[in-house]
Amino acid sequence: MENAQLKYTPLLSNHKQLSARLGPFGGWMMPIQYKGIIAEHNWTRQSASLFDICHMGEFLIRGTARDMEKDLCFTSNLALMPVGGCRYGFILNESGGIIDDLVAYRMGEDEWMFVVNAATKDNDLAYLRQKLPPDISIEDISDKTAKLDIQGPLSSEIMKALAGDGINALGYYKHGRFELIGCNAVISRTGYTGELGFEIYADSRFAQQLWQAILADERVRPAGLGARDTLRLEMCYPLYGQDIDESTTPLEAGFEVFLDLKKDFIGKPALLKQRCDGLQKRLIVFTMGTRQSPRHGDKIYIEEKEAGYVTSGSFAPSLGIGVGMGYVENGYDWIGARVLIKNERFELPARITDKPFYRKGTLRK
Amino acid sequence: MNIPEGLLYTREHEWVKIESDMATIGITDYAQFSLGDITFVQLPAPGADIQKSSVIATVESVKAASDVYAPLSGKVARINEEIVANPEIVNQSPYEKAWFAVIKTRDLSEKQGLLDQYEYKKYLDELNA
Numbered sequence: 001m002e003n004a005q006l007k008y009t010p011l012l013s014n015h016k017q018l019s020a021r022l023g024p025f026g027g028w029m030m031p032i033q034y035k036g037i038i039a040e041h042n043w044t045r046q047s048a049s050l051f052d053i054c055h056m057g058e059f060l061i062r063g064t065a066r067d068m069e070k071d072l073c074f075t076s077n078l079a080l081m082p083v084g085g086c087r088y089g090f091i092l093n094e095s096g097g098i099i100d101d102l103v104a105y106r107m108g109e110d111e112w113m114f115v116v117n118a119a120t121k122d123n124d125l126a127y128l129r130q131k132l133p134p135d136i137s138i139e140d141i142s143d144k145t146a147k148l149d150i151q152g153p154l155s156s157e158i159m160k161a162l163a164g165d166g167i168n169a170l171g172y173y174k175h176g177r178f179e180l181i182g183c184n185a186v187i188s189r190t191g192y193t194g195e196l197g198f199e200i201y202a203d204s205r206f207a208q209q210l211w212q213a214i215l216a217d218e219r220v221r222p223a224g225l226g227a228r229d230t231l232r233l234e235m236c237y238p239l240y241g242q243d244i245d246e247s248t249t250p251l252e253a254g255f256e257v258f259l260d261l262k263k264d265f266i267g268k269p270a271l272l273k274q275r276c277d278g279l280q281k282r283l284i285v286f287t288m289g290t291r292q293s294p295r296h297g298d299k300i301y302i303e304e305k306e307a308g309y310v311t312s313g314s315f316a317p318s319l320g321i322g323v324g325m326g327y328v329e330n331g332y333d334w335i336g337a338r339v340l341i342k343n344e345r346f347e348l349p350a351r352i353t354d355k356p357f358y359r360k361g362t363l364r365k
Numbered sequence: 366m367n368i369p370e371g372l373l374y375t376r377e378h379e380w381v382k383i384e385s386d387m388a389t390i391g392i393t394d395y396a397q398f399s400l401g402d403i404t405f406v407q408l409p410a411p412g413a414d415i416q417k418s419s420v421i422a423t424v425e426s427v428k429a430a431s432d433v434y435a436p437l438s439g440k441v442a443r444i445n446e447e448i449v450a451n452p453e454i455v456n457q458s459p460y461e462k463a464w465f466a467v468i469k470t471r472d473l474s475e476k477q478g479l480l481d482q483y484e485y486k487k488y489l490d491e492l493n494a
């Protein structure tokens with residue numbers, strides 16, 4: 001995609017002021033790093049970082065709980081969600097392939113918000129408009145919504161200073177409405193780094209003001225998508241388009257826990273059949289024995305047989321070694337198995353491990 | 366970008382310092398900056414015979430891996446083990462502490478075609494225009 005066609009967030013001038021290195025991501029020109037990926041990664045784990053996530057999409061979905069019982073688009077039961085709750089889940093195709101992964105927020109009795117990936121937003125919207133029952137309305141509020149994420153062990157102290165003590169009452173995967181430097185914001189205790197953190201949604205006209213107010217606290221530094229990627233990989237969280245897509249199902253990716261099989265949803269019959277027939281491939285995670293890193297597209301060999309491929313791989317700054325995720329044929333996915341990662345540069349041993357790689361995060365503290 | 370005088374440069378962003386028939390090789394400030402945080406360096410074995418333009422080393426950053434090409438042919442006389450143990454030196458000191466290898470050259474006429482500091486600066490300006 002030509003740079004001229006890329007979209008920019010309302011914070012572009014702020015990023016330029018901070019000498020960010022910008023790069024394309026999901027159709028947007030985004031800050032990849034400011035001072036350096038490792039420094040930003042480490043600062044997130046020890047203090048707090050601010051991420052511009054304005055590129056992600058937000059939809060407001062309106063209907064009664066009774067209407068929502070007819071929803072077949074989301075793998076969790078929207079009607080049963082408590083107001084103020086958040087749920088991770090999937091939109092699937094008829095074959096059970098993942099059209100997108102998202103977090104749903106129940107904003108009120110009759111209102112939900114879907115937070116979707118940037119690259120899949122338009123496709124998601126068209127699909128939802130086609131598949132949601134006529135009584136349910138959907139509005140794309142992405143352009144008028146700014147999303148800033150603050151992540152790190154000190155983030156609750158920093159947010160308390162800006163939004164008041166009420167922030168401390170917000171439980172994990174809960175959200176509420178707060179006044180933040182004079183503007184109304186929805187704040188959730190969610191994130192994608194493994195650390196205690198908050199995701200802030202506000203009118204995009206306040207994006208710069210919010211960005212500056214949060215960064216005014218010297219305990220916070222800006223972090224780019226590079227650090228976001230290494231942080232999420234250390235937690236074994238999937239990246240849409242890389243670890244999961246329409247050719248993979250939540251069962252293959254090991255996310256059965258996010259499927260509410262007591263309700264009907266598009267793709268459920270295919271998943272039940274897949275579970276019955278047995279999975280062909282499964283997502284595994286592995287660590288390298290050295291600092292050398294696997295990369296997307298590398299091959300995974302087990303017992304001298306090509307058994308799968310790497311979907312995400314990087315140096316893990318908190319661990320000091322290379323780590324990766326990938327799919328292997330069913331039967332080769334046992335923890336502790338020795339595998340060989342092959343690419344044009346090396347053939348190196350790795351070991352399948354349990355999730356996540358990083359266990360010292362403050363996520364639920 | 367820092368482009369010291371007295372060194373020669375390649376269009377693949379290696380630098381080379383020639384003293385008699387010995388050539389010290391590294392990657393430029395532009396290269397280290399473009400790669401970002403360097404996390405791993407693989408060097409050739411001492412004594413290895415190297416052809417000009419063949420891969421002499423590999424550097425990995427958090428996000429990608431890149432090859433380093435030999436600006437001249439010859440035999441690897443020394444390698445810098447310190448950058449293997451501490452790859453971040455390549456980011457911190459690309460021209461001084463982070464030399465990759467010293468090659469005993471075979472044919473110094475091969476330096477024809479390498480760029481001097483002004484030519485390399487002009488080349489970078491064109492790349493980033």
